[in-house]
Amino acid sequence: MSEFSVGIRQRDTISVLDLKGYLDAHTAPELEKAFEKQLDDKRYNIVVNFSDLSYISSAGLGVLMQFIEDVRKNEGDIKLSNMSSRVYNVFDLLGFPMLYEIFNEEDEAVKKFLNKTENLS
Amino acid sequence: MQSHMKLRQRIFLITAIAAILLDFLYVIVQRALVPGDGISGDLFHTVLVLIALLAGGMYYFRSTATEERSPVQLIGRTVIAITIYLLIIGIVQLTAITSFNMENGRVIPDTYSTLVTAAVLAAGGGIAALVVFTSLTRLIFVKRRKTTRRNYILLLVISAVVIILDFISSPNGLAASGLDTITDILAVLLVAAMVVNAFRFSWILVLSRREKLINLLLSLFGFIFFLILTIYSAESEALNNSLLYFHPMLDSFVGICFLFGTLYMGIGFASTLLHLPTAKEFDRKKVEISSLQNMSRLITQVFDFDELVATTTHLALEVSEGDAAWLELRESNGISRRTSKSDPGSSASPKTRPHAVKNIDPEVISRLRTPEGLPLQHLVFDTGKPLLIQDVPSDRRIAASAREMRNIGTLVIAPLMSRGDIIGLLCVCKRKAFEFDKEIVDVLFAFADMVSIALENSALIRESIEKERMEQELIVAQQMQRSLLPHVLPQSPQFEIAARSVPAYEVGGDYYDVLPLDDGGLGFVVGDVSGKGVSAALYMAQVKGIFQSLRNDGSSTRDILIRMNTPLCSSMERKSFLSLLYAELHPGNGLLSFARAGHCPLLHVRDGKASYLRPDGMALGLDATNRFAESLREERITLQPDDVVVMFTDGVTESRNRADEEYEYDRLADCVLRHQEASAKDILDVIFAEVRQHSGKNEADDDITVLVLRWKDGI
Structure with a gap:
């Protein structure tokens, strides 16, 4: 049976x-x-790190779609990072890069969030 | 039947009253006509007394039968009857209105007032004795045994003989002499029979503690009053003479009844007293037994989870006489045993939620924590053993803030085990400390085992019902899906078309269609709805409908997809979307135009070369804004003879083998290249064969759909 897990970290x-x-x-x-x-928990700035994800199906992409509207309504965003080419191809084929910001490294995604908050303040 | 019974009863009552009144009249008239001699040995008078006694006895006996009195109530009636009689005697005694003469050993009332008083005392004594007689008879027959009836009849017979002998020998009766020895022997026999019959107290055992206390008081008063009456009737002239004068048989009947009453009440008092210390224990045992019986209810309630947990706490309180109870159940009870790893910093004990909370504020429950701030159930999850805290306010295993609440004194937490796992906890508490003894705790633990089984069964049944439901839904979805696919594909000398969709067992969202266009062209649709089951099939049906209505209005493939997106965005769930490839073939010039909405690219094989054509475009149903249109491009190719075009879903390229390698685009291209001379049908078969060979199993993980178009020649 396929195994899957989610770890949650806080960065700022x-x-x-x-x-x-x-x-x-x-x-x-x-x-x-x-x-x-x-x-x-009212945390709307979310980075999803895909570095250890080996496979994603359309149901997985569906989860991102399910929450993106609420997150953006609350001035937040879901940014994606560290995708293997296999995973990226799935996103790319479906046109997700037009809907989500996808970064090579998690740090870039985090920085993007931090810059935004700085600009606001 | 009932009215018939009532009618009979009424007849008995009227007969008794009539006999008493007639007898009173007769006695007074006799007195007037035959002064001095009275009514001693008078046959008519004797018959009237007997009729009154028998009719009254029958009336009262029947009334106690239909009302189904409890033993304590019967004792109560007896005590009330003799108390009233005692009061009457007391009044008579105080007023001292009786005076009797002795003539030839006979008792004769002096005055008319004495006569009337004697009549009243006699009637009262008769009625009281009847009440005592019938009540005690009923009591003797509670939980009767084989010998009960025999002993009772023996008592009746001896009593009857004694009464008759008294009548015969008494100066106020027939005044026969020489019967003293027999009378003495019979008296001894009578007392012996009374004692044997008085030991009929098995009904005391099953009384509740409260009933036993009531019975103790009643039988004490009963004993004392009977004793007074028995002694008094021997001592008091007024009473003794009244009854004796009125009728010696009545006198001895009343005497026997009162003596037996004294014995019965005395023994009753003693045995109630003996049973009292164990009464509480007995009560509990009784509750235990009834609770154990009730527990079988748990087993029949497995179909309704809410009712099951409610019954559980209700019974737990009944079994333990606890003040409050609740169940802590794991949040994903029974449905999924996979432990969640997504909880950061989660401890060893899984999250539980209180269910069926009885008599306690959930706020209080949530404050029950260890000094480390963990929920108290942590202690049980850690050890897997039941927990008994006898004195919550001073137990150091509990956080000070919880101890200060002071509304829980004793607490028991029993784990509910299933297949070695703790699936939940049964918690019962008392307001005061040290209230649960070992027996109660043992019963609660046994009870917890039964609850575990019931919960487990309930979960299994729910799972199987859910599975059944999902299987039914899958069957419906598969049927819908099949009916949406084209049954016959168009044929033409210019081209060959072959297509097939093989649904996976569970996941299902693939769709294909071939639509004839008005200008003689053909539309090809290959799509994949995210999601599965009936909802996926419904989206497919919607897509099919949209194509039916849009295909012939001269729009480009791109425009058709753009016009589809808006209704799909509004109808589809947020998390659902649809990837789709739409192509139109114009047989006149072999032009194939197509647009790709997030779908797998189109494979085009020409002259030994394979290429994937992948115009831009995002999936349908993702974004309702202009972004969709902006992303979408149309591509056109003009087919040449022997070109092969393959449209497919990701089930083909993502099909995995045991080494977790996907079939991938390259393998598919190779496969088609190797067979590019073959017919469309053969190419289709070969692709399916290779994919199956690659995955190494017959059952696919995902739907697999392939459509092969082979262009033969332009006109």
């Missing part, structure tokens, strides 16, 4: 979700829970 005001393993229709609810927790 930013939540980083570390995905690991296979993200498919069976494991997507785990990721849903992680996002729900962020929204419950």
Whole structure:
């Protein structure tokens, strides 16, 4: 059976979700829970780090779609980073790069968030 | 039947009253006509007394039968009857209105007032004795045994003989002599029979503690009053003479009843007293037994989870006489045993939630924590053993803030185990400390085992119902999906088309269609809805409908997809989307125009070369703004003879083998290249065969859909 896990880290005001393993229709609810927790805690600046994710199915992408609207409504964003080429191809094929900012490194995504908050203040 | 019974009863009552009144009249008239001699040995008078006694007895006996009195109530009636009688005697005694003469050993009332008083005392004594007689008879027959009836009849027979002998020998009766020895022997036998019959107290055992206390008081008063009456009837002239004068048989009947009453109440008092110390224990055992019986209810309630947990705490309180109870159940109870790793810093004990909380504020429960701030159930999850805290306010395992609440004194937490896992906890508490003894705790633990089984069964049933439901849904979805796919593909000498979609067992969202266009062209649709089941099939149906309505209005493939996006965005769930490739073939010139909405690219093979054509475009249903249109491009190619075009879904290229390698685009291109001379049908078959060979299993993880178009020749 495919295994999947989500780790949650805090970097400044930013939540980083570390995905690991296979993200498919069976494991997507785990990721849903992680996002729900962020929204419950009113954390809307979210970086998803894909470095240890080996596979993503359309159900996994669906989770991102499920939350992006609420996150952006609250002045936040979901940014994606550290995708393997295999995972990136899935995103790319479906046209997700037009909807999400995808970074090579987590730091870049974090920096982008921090710059934004600095600019605001 | 009931009214019939009532009618009979009424007849008995009227007969008794009539006999008493008639007898009073007769006695007074006799007195007037035959002064001095009275009514001693008078047959008519004797018959009237007997009729009154028998009819009254029958009436009262029947009334106690239909009302189903409890033993304590029967004792109570007896005590009330003799108390009233005692009061009457007391009044008579105080007013001292009786005076009797002795003539030839006979008792004769002096005055008419004495006569009337004697009549009243006699009637009262008769009625009281009847109440005592019938009540005690009923009591003797509670939980009767084989010998009960025999012993009772023996008592009746001896009593009857004694009464008759008294009548025969008494100067106020027939005044026969020489019967003293027999009378003495019979008296001894009578007392012996009374003692044997008086030991009929098995009903005391099953009384509740409260009932036993009531019974103790009643039988004490009963004993004392009977004793007074028995002694008094021997001592008091007024009472003794009244009854004796009125009728010696009545006198001895009343005497026997009162004596038996004394014995019965005395023994009853003693045995109640003996049973009292164990009464509480007995009560508890009784509750235990009934609770154990009730527990079988748990097993029948597995179909309704809420009812099951509510019954559980209700019974837990009943079993333990606790003040409050609740269940802590793991949040994903029974449905999924996979432990969640997404909780940061989660401790060893899983998260639980209180269910079926009875008589306690959930706020109080949430404050029950260890000094480290962990929920108290942590202690049980850690050890897997039940926890008994006898004195919560001073127990150091509990945080000071929780101890200060002072509304929990004793607390028991029993784990609910299932297949070696703790699935939840049963918590019961008392307001005061040191209230649960070992027996209660043991019963609670046994109870917790039964609850575990019931909960486990409930979860299993829910799972199987859910599985059944999902299987049904899958079947419906598969049927819908199949009916949405084209049954017959168009044929033409210019081209060959072959297509197939093989649904995976669970995940299903692939769709393809071939639509004839008005200008003689053909539209090809290959799509993949994210999600599965009925909802995916419904989106497919929507897509099919949109294509049916849009395909012929002269729009480009790009325009058609753009016009589809808006309705799909509004109808699809947020997390759902649809990747789709739409191509139109114009047989007149072999032009193939197509647009790709986030879908797998189109494979084009010509002259031994394979290329994937991948115009830009994002999936449908993702973004309702202009971004979709901005992203989308149309591409056109003009087909040449023997060109092969393959459209497919990601089930093909993402099909994985055991080494976790995907089939990938390159393998697919190679496969088609190797068979580019073959017919469309053969190419299709070969692709499916290779994919299956690659994955090494018959059942695919995802739907696999392939559409092969082979262009033969332009006109």
